[in-house]
Structures are given as C-alpha cells and as structure tokens.
Amino acid sequence: MRVAIFDFDGTLYSKETFTLLMNHLKHHPTHSPKYKTFFRKILPLYIGYKIKIVPESTMKERSMQIYAEALHTLSKKELDDYFLEMKESMRAGFNQDVIKRLNQHKHDGVHVMLVSGAYTSLLHAVTDELGFDEIIGTEIPFTEDGALNRAASIYHIQGKRKNEKIMQSLAAHTIDWANSFAYGDSFSDLPVLELVGKPVAVKPEQRLEQVANERNWAIL
Structure with missing residues (x-):
C-alpha cells in the first residue's frame, strides 16, 4: 500500500491555525469574554518562548492546553460546533x-x-x-x-x-x-x-x- x-x-x-483560533475566540459573539483569561495565561508562555527560555515544542503544547481550557464550559458537541464555525474561512x-x-x-x-x-x-x-x-x-x-x-x-x-x-x-x-x-x-x-x-x-x-x-x- x-x-x-x-x-x-x-x-x-x-496560514497558521492557532492565529485563526485566537481571532475566532477574541471576536466570538458568545465566547469572546473568555479571551481575556486565555490571553493572560498565554502571554508569559509566549514571552518565555521569544526570549528563548521556553522551547518551541513546549510553547505549542501549552498553548493548545490553555486554549482548550479557556473553552472548558463547552461540551464535546458544543466544541465541535464551535470549530465548525471556522470551516468557511479556513477553506478559503x-x-x-x-x-x-x-x-x-x-x-x-x-x-x-x-x-x-x-x-x-x-x-x-x-x-x-x-x-x-x-x-x-x-x-x-x-x-x-x-x-x-x-x-x-x-x-x-x-x-x-x-x-x-x-x-x-x-x-x-x-x-x-x-x-x-x-x-x-x-x-x-x-x-x-x-x-x-x-x-x-x-x-x-x-x-x-x-x-x-x-x-x-x-x-x-
């Protein structure tokens, strides 16, 4: 095979998926209030990566964790629907x-x-x-x-x-x-x-x- x-x-x-994910959360009509908490948590991680004290692989993995945790109130079905909202913009x-x-x-x-x-x-x-x-x-x-x-x-x-x-x-x-x-x-x-x-x-x-x-x- x-x-x-x-x-x-x-x-x-x-493009970069995580950039779109961030913008989607930031401007979401329902979930945008979660963005501030997400941003406060991810900022020190990103700074650590930029000044080379946090490895890129660690930065990426922790970023994925922080983003998912920002949406912890959503059920699996609700999260699937949330991602589906990005379909058309990503396909473009x-x-x-x-x-x-x-x-x-x-x-x-x-x-x-x-x-x-x-x-x-x-x-x-x-x-x-x-x-x-x-x-x-x-x-x-x-x-x-x-x-x-x-x-x-x-x-x-x-x-x-x-x-x-x-x-x-x-x-x-x-x-x-x-x-x-x-x-x-x-x-x-x-x-x-x-x-x-x-x-x-x-x-x-x-x-x-x-x-x-x-x-x-x-x-x-």
Whole structure:
C-alpha cells in the first residue's frame, strides 16, 4: 500500500491555525469574554518562548492546553460546533495546488492521511469534504459525560510524535514507503518527510528549503 501524508498548517492550509483560533475566540459573539483569561495565561508562555527560555515544542503544547481550557464550559458537541464555525474561512485559505495533489493521489488509489498538531475535531470539521482516509491530530481529553477533562494533559502531535502516530495507524499494513509521498512546509516536518521516497516541500521555510535543495526533493 502506498500512502500520501499531508501536513495542515502552511501546507494544506496556507496560514497558521492557532492565529485563526485566537481571532475566532477574541471576536466570538458568545465566547469572546473568555479571551481575556486565555490571553493572560498565554502571554508569559509566549514571552518565555521569544526570549528563548521556553522551547518551541513546549510553547505549542501549552498553548493548545490553555486554549482548550479557556473553552472548558463547552461540551464535546458544543466544541465541535464551535470549530465548525471556522470551516468557511479556513477553506478559503486552502492551497489549491495541494488539493490537486490530494485528489490525484485519491484517484491513483493511494491511502491519503492528514497528520497535524491541530485539534482533531477541528481538522474533521474543516476537511470533511476532502475525503481523507485518515486524520490524525491533537486530541482534546473529555470525561465520559462529554465535559473537558481538565485533569488530563493534552498530548500535542508534533515532530517525531507524528511518526509515532503514523506508524501505530499503519501497523497492520505493508507500506511501500519508497513510492509513498509526504507534504510539509516547515523544518519540524522533516521526520515525516524522511519516511517516504517522494517528499514534497510546500512553500518551505528557509531551513526546509535548504534541505530540499540539498537532497533534490520536489518543491511545490
């Protein structure tokens, strides 16, 4: 089986998901009062990251935790609906060249996967019409009665964690890695890109572009 693995932020979606999430909360007709509390909690974390005392991976994971906690009054169904509100604005930012590649892979019978650090429920909400065979994202922990489990920590899917989840998901299959594809835009996508024989750097940041040029990878 061949696979095609797509990143979301900066790849399928040309912008940054977390920026949109922040703006959505800030201007939301119902939930905007929660933004002040969220901002007060995330600001010291962001400052720590900018002055290089907080690693980027820690900053991202804690940011996802703080954002989810800001919406702790919402049930799972309400949170799914909240993410669905962003569908149209996010789809307007989709990279059409990447979607063409996605559709071609589907036509060719390739198993297409979306693997991202974004919330899984958000990914499902905004890509439901694209026909991914599988979506792997960051899960928000809920209790059995559908409330946010504030005692559980979010496990942010990033870097090598993406590879772990991919391998777990495909464990029952024999994968033709040499003829498989991966799409990513940032240096942090390197572990996934190195899994396959046909990596594609999508509008890559400088560090990834350098690697892609050195290794003669395709650049979209």
